[in-house]
Amino acid sequence: MTDITMIRSAAARLKGHARRTPLLSSPFLDEIAGRRVFVKPECLQHTGSFKYRGARSAVSALDSDTRARGVIAFSSGNHAQGVALAAREHGVASVIIMPGDSPRMKIDNTRALGAEVVLYDRATEDRDAIGARLAGERGLTLIKPYDEPQVIAGQGTIGLEIAEDAVALGVAEADVLVCCGGGGLTSGIALALEADAPGLRARPCEPQGFDDVTRSLASGKIERNAHLSGSLCDAIITPQPGEITFPIMQRLCGPGLVVSEDECLHAMALAWSRLKVVAEPGGAAALAAALFHADQIDGDAVFATISGGNVDAEVFQTALTRFA
Amino acid sequence: MTDITMIRSAAARLKGHARRTPLLSSPFLDEIAGRRVFVKPECLQHTGSFKYRGARSAVSALDSDTRARGVIAFSSGNHAQGVALAAREHGVASVIIMPGDSPRMKIDNTRALGAEVVLYDRATEDRDAIGARLAGERGLTLIKPYDEPQVIAGQGTIGLEIAEDAVALGVAEADVLVCCGGGGLTSGIALALEADAPGLRARPCEPQGFDDVTRSLASGKIERNAHLSGSLCDAIITPQPGEITFPIMQRLCGPGLVVSEDECLHAMALAWSRLKVVAEPGGAAALAAALFHADQIDGDAVFATISGGNVDAEVFQTALTRFA
Numbered sequence: 001m002t003d004i005t006m007i008r009s010a011a012a013r014l015k016g017h018a019r020r021t022p023l024l025s026s027p028f029l030d031e032i033a034g035r036r037v038f039v040k041p042e043c044l045q046h047t048g049s050f051k052y053r054g055a056r057s058a059v060s061a062l063d064s065d066t067r068a069r070g071v072i073a074f075s076s077g078n079h080a081q082g083v084a085l086a087a088r089e090h091g092v093a094s095v096i097i098m099p100g101d102s103p104r105m106k107i108d109n110t111r112a113l114g115a116e117v118v119l120y121d122r123a124t125e126d127r128d129a130i131g132a133r134l135a136g137e138r139g140l141t142l143i144k145p146y147d148e149p150q151v152i153a154g155q156g157t158i159g160l161e162i163a164e165d166a167v168a169l170g171v172a173e174a175d176v177l178v179c180c181g182g183g184g185l186t187s188g189i190a191l192a193l194e195a196d197a198p199g200l201r202a203r204p205c206e207p208q209g210f211d212d213v214t215r216s217l218a219s220g221k222i223e224r225n226a227h228l229s230g231s232l233c234d235a236i237i238t239p240q241p242g243e244i245t246f247p248i249m250q251r252l253c254g255p256g257l258v259v260s261e262d263e264c265l266h267a268m269a270l271a272w273s274r275l276k277v278v279a280e281p282g283g284a285a286a287l288a289a290a291l292f293h294a295d296q297i298d299g300d301a302v303f304a305t306i307s308g309g310n311v312d313a314e315v316f317q318t319a320l321t322r323f324a
Numbered sequence: 325m326t327d328i329t330m331i332r333s334a335a336a337r338l339k340g341h342a343r344r345t346p347l348l349s350s351p352f353l354d355e356i357a358g359r360r361v362f363v364k365p366e367c368l369q370h371t372g373s374f375k376y377r378g379a380r381s382a383v384s385a386l387d388s389d390t391r392a393r394g395v396i397a398f399s400s401g402n403h404a405q406g407v408a409l410a411a412r413e414h415g416v417a418s419v420i421i422m423p424g425d426s427p428r429m430k431i432d433n434t435r436a437l438g439a440e441v442v443l444y445d446r447a448t449e450d451r452d453a454i455g456a457r458l459a460g461e462r463g464l465t466l467i468k469p470y471d472e473p474q475v476i477a478g479q480g481t482i483g484l485e486i487a488e489d490a491v492a493l494g495v496a497e498a499d500v501l502v503c504c505g506g507g508g509l510t511s512g513i514a515l516a517l518e519a520d521a522p523g524l525r526a527r528p529c530e531p532q533g534f535d536d537v538t539r540s541l542a543s544g545k546i547e548r549n550a551h552l553s554g555s556l557c558d559a560i561i562t563p564q565p566g567e568i569t570f571p572i573m574q575r576l577c578g579p580g581l582v583v584s585e586d587e588c589l590h591a592m593a594l595a596w597s598r599l600k601v602v603a604e605p606g607g608a609a610a611l612a613a614a615l616f617h618a619d620q621i622d623g624d625a626v627f628a629t630i631s632g633g634n635v636d637a638e639v640f641q642t643a644l645t646r647f648a
Binding site for chain 2: 019020021022024027028041043044048109112113269272273275276277278309313316317320321324
């Protein structure tokens with residue numbers, strides 16, 4: 001199971017590969033939030049999201065014989081690109097299984113990063129069966145998107161960096177708001193903070209209608225989302241918290257925060273104008289919570305992750321038109 | 325006159341204040357350029373441009389009595405915000421003289437950073453006379469935007485960082501493309517590279533029709549631009565190279581590169597999609613040169629600055645609509 005030793009090992013394996021993202025801030029954002037806001041822009045990470053860290057951690061942790069046979073992942077989004085790049089950097093094959101109706105650009109990008117993309121028909125084909133067949137035939141190892149200890153360890157390296165920077169800033173107590181889907185990023189950061197910055201507390205941030213983790217933390221048991229589509233925040237929509245990630249979040253995280261899609265679009269526009277970075281809607285959920293739900297946060301400083309920036313031009317332009 | 329000792333002193337004064345910006349890259353940009361492209365995103369600097377470095381260097385270099393009387397600058401753009409923030413951080417007054425028809429947002433931003441903004445009528449009032457009167461009455465020190473040794477030293481700290489990162493990347497020889505207006509950034513970087521990375525060579529990048537530095541380097545004497553307005557690249561338009569900056573550029577820089585406005589807009593769209601950062605048109609000139617004028621560049625790697633990201637939403641949306 002993921003622990004701080006595993007996270008530190010992942011950090012050592014990622015050194016010189018994953019980007020050490022800076023903390024960004026703006027007096028204009030501080031004014032909106034009523035406290036200092038420090039933003040961790042993982043949109044600047046390779047492939048445009050934090051997912052590269054977990055993917056590279058997992059691929060690099062495989063023994064060399066296993067790794068040489070290649071890896072496989074199911075994803076139409078950020079995890080796909082992270083696994084593809086991590087595999088290419090190790091010189092091994094990757095197979096990414098994507099719905100045939102995925103946006104052309106995501107398919108093209110994943111292929112351009114060296115992956116073999118296998119498309120399936122959501123209506124008539126069984127994704128898991130295709131994956132199991134390919135994995136069996138070729139001896140591929142499945143890299144899960146969040147419920148996998150080495151993936152959680154990779155995402156936890158972000159927590160190590162936040163803890164280190166918080167010391168330099170003199171911030172000993174604060175909430176660390178994390179865009180949350182299955183909980184890999186949130187639980188990884190929470191474990192790192194427990195060890196290196198016990199005064200900092202991770203809190204998951206989710207879009208309205210897809211707040212499974214927030215409800216699960218409140219009820220004490222795993223709750224599911226009623227729907228799995230229909231949100232601009234597609235990057236952080238999952239059916240339910242992970243079996244591995246949930247107990248970690250339950251032990252270490254503060255209450256979840258729930259934001260609206262409009263708040264995410266507004267936060268995207270502010271990240272654009274004030275921080276000069278590109279956030280995708282789901283990637284802006286934590287910043288939206290910091291800015292627009294300040295009454296649910298304590299202390300004179302808050303940290304917020306931007307988990308990714310892979311967004312269509314049209315959606316981005318909508319954010320600017322409405323909120324810039 | 326600015327030298328490497330002055331740049332290192334500026335770096336020491338900026339430490340913990342200016343952001344240490346990362347180098348960004350993308351395999352997709354490498355493919356377009358036909359070589360590795362490393363981008364220095366100074367749009368992520370405080371106030372959204374590199375200008376904060378020079379401004380803070382200059383303000384912090386004043387003796388404390390002089391500084392206590394306050395500073396003054398002429399600027400409608402990035403230099404204004406840099407000086408305003410640097411003055412506020414030192415607890416001293418700043419007066420920024422801006423044209424009355426400046427964009428409302430730039431006036432508001434400069435005021436929000438604590439400056440006293442004095443507006444003048446371009447048609448009927450003499451900017452320099454207003455500045456001289458205010459400076460005389462209050463004992464304010466003028467912070468020039470580029471032809472000022474301590475400003476050049478501050479911008480040169482970017483060159484120190486590029487040199488340090490180039491060593492880590494194993495790049496010993498390469499062009500360093502710099503968005504160039506009056507030459508403060510270009511000459512500062514050139515001086516830092518001369519000392520710390522003699523195999524790296526700074527090259528100014530300018531928009532078509534405003535290529536005074538490129539023509540001056542070619543002719544060996546200071547040439548002027550025929551026009552001073554009418555470019556989207558307003559942030560890097562100046563009448564002519566500086567008296568102090570030009571001899572430095574003449575001694576150290578490679579030939580200039582000239583890009584079109586459309587190339588700048590295209591580079592902005594690629595910085596958005598591939599690097600997840602926001603560039604303003606003038607701030608994208610060097611990246612445009614790296615991507616679209618590759619035949620004028622040697623070597624298997626190139627560095628390009630993004631000098632700033634302060635751009636109106638409409639212009640940014642035009643870049644996305646046309647090129648994303």
